[in-house]
Amino acid sequence: MPIEHSGELRRRNVDTTPEVQVTDEGKKVDQLLDSHGAYEFGGPWGVTAMMTGFPMLMYYLWICLWFYDGQLVYPTSVDGIKPFLLQMWAHVRDDASPNLYAWKVYSGLIVYQLFLAWVMPGYMQEGLPVPSLGYKTLMYNCNALYSIYATMITAAVLHHYHIFRLTEIIDNYGHIMSVAMIYGFAVSFGTYFWTVARGEQMRMSGNFFYDVFMGAALNPRIxxxxxxxxxxVRIPWVIVFFLAVSGACKQYEQYGAVTPNMAFMVLATWFYLNACCKGEECIPQTWDMFHEKWGFMVIFWNFAGVPFTYVYSVVYMASHEPEKYRFTTPTYIGLYMTLITAYYVWDTSMSQKSRFKMQTQGNFKVRWTFPQLPWGTIKNPDFIQTAHGNRLLTSGWWRYSRKPNYVADWIQSFTWGLVVGTASPIPYFYSVFFITVLVHRTSRDFERCAIKYGKDWERYCEIVKYKFVPGIY
Known part of the structure; x- marks a missing residue:
């Protein structure tokens, strides 16, 4: 079906102007994009190195934080390599063993979050049409907000009555991290074998390790x-938040007060967790749900990577005297204002893009969850109607940058390291790793868009000139 005025910049009320359906030409392109092409992440050898190397890196950085004053340690001679490795192993064996207590804590979280996701009331949100499923749309029960606050209330009650003290989370960090890693591997391989056994795999390369890493299933459900x-949402950001709360509780028990630095991390992690929950209906509109398969790359990262590498600042502050990272009042004000500003841009840019997609589908409804920020929804936005059938947003934050959400998200991650100043370089791991991921992800996304939209993408890039920071890059 031909599209008139493809690539033309338009301004319309998208609530009353339904999106053009995917054209025959668009379906051919989607079919190409929905098949395995070139290897990513260095191919089988690269993904195998990441699957083995990243857990070791997580152990190393935690050991440096907890036992070596937050400094990076290494052997100073060839003869010192073996003793150094034996010392590292001793810390893992003795202080990060997957003991019964850690299994109870982590498994309890998994079971409780599954239970809440099953029984809590929610908001039914329709996802985007999925090419892999013949452009079928899936429904998502968005009940994370009720589930998360039920979890917070439960944790507060358990802590108050000394049934489960929140300080035990940070005190057992290494043990729980090991269990989380085991879950990450087990769920990744288990999902792969289950999907293949059912004949539901898609976009497979034929290489076992690469396919386990990228995943075989698109939308597995229970x-x-x-x-x-x-x-x-329910695993990584819940753990991240409660690790920050655990650190705050530990400081309060030790010093009778919580430092502004630790309070900053409680606020920052709550921002992120609450945003994911209050805007959960936006998640089905994202690349992660629409295209990314559920493999080791996503599973291990959610079960272990995010919760146990993003809050190294909390681990440092919980194990060191406050004098090591105390700031002046103006510095605290600047730090908090930077976080709040970045959060506002991130929240509203994500909302603008996702709600635009929902508007074009005709299934957008405002959920009055807290906080609803100004400029979260664009009325009568500018957009490019593509020959593919989709629309490319060129209004709001998306007029100034192709990835404004990534910029704001990275700034937030950087403040999570700044909160300890120069006391330790390890809390900056999150922002360094994150910008690498974002740049790589952006290159994958733009390459896919160039194939998918052709000349319409070129027109879009002429209008939205900058990838990240307006006027700079």
């Missing part, structure tokens, strides 16, 4: 629960 969306 009853009403979409596991990919459930794991993206």
């Amino acid at each position: 009853g009403p629960i979409d596991l990919k969306m459930w794991a993206e």
Whole structure:
């Protein structure tokens, strides 16, 4: 079906102007994009190195934080390599063993979050048409907000009555991290074998390790629960938040007060967790749900990578005297204002893009969850109607940058390191790793868009000139 005025910049009320359906030409392109092409991440050898190397890196950085004053340690001679490795192993064996207590804590979280996701009331949100499923749309039960606050209330009650003290989370960090890693590997391989056994695999390369890393299943479900969306919010960000709360509780028990630095991390992690929950209906509109398969890359990262590498600042502050990272009042004000500003841009840019997609589908409804920020929805936005059938947003934050959400998200991650100043370089791991991921992800996304939209993408890039920071890059 031909599209008139393809590539033309338009301004319309998208609520009353339905999106043009994917054209025959667009379907051919989607079919190409929905098949395995070139290897990514260095191919089989690269992904195998990441699957083995990243857990070791997580152990190393935690050991440096907890036992070596937050400084990077290494052997100073060839003869010192073996003793150094034996010392590292001793810390893992003695202080990060997957003991029964850690299994109870982590497994309890998994079971409780699955239970809440199954029974809590929610908002049913339709996802985008999925080419892999013949452009079928899936429904998602968005009940994370009720589930997360039920979790917070439960944790507060357990802590108050000394049934489960929140300080035990940070005190057992190494043990729980090991269990989380085991879960990450087990769920990744288990999902792969289950999907292949059922004949539901898609976009396979034929290389076992690469396919385990990238995944075989697109939208695995248990009853009403979409596991990919459930794991993206209910596991990593819950743990991240409660690690910050655990650190704050530990400081309060030790010093009778919580430092502004630790309070900053409680606020920052709550921002992120609450945003994911209050805007959960936006998640089905994202690349993660629409295209990314549920493999080791996503599963391990959600079960272990995010919660146990993003809050190294909390681990440092919970194990060191406050004098090591105390700031002046103006510095605290600047730090908090930077976080709040970055959060506002991130929240509203994500909202603008996702709600635009929902508007074009005709299924957008405002959920009055807290906080609803100004400029979260664009009325009568500018957009490019593509020959593919989709629309490319060129209004709001998306007029100034092709990835404004990434810029704001990275600034937030950088403040999570700044909160300890120069006391330790390890809390900056999150922002360094994150910008590498974002740049790589952007290159994958733009390459895919160039194939998908052709000349319409070139027109879009002429209008939105900058990838990240307006006027700079």
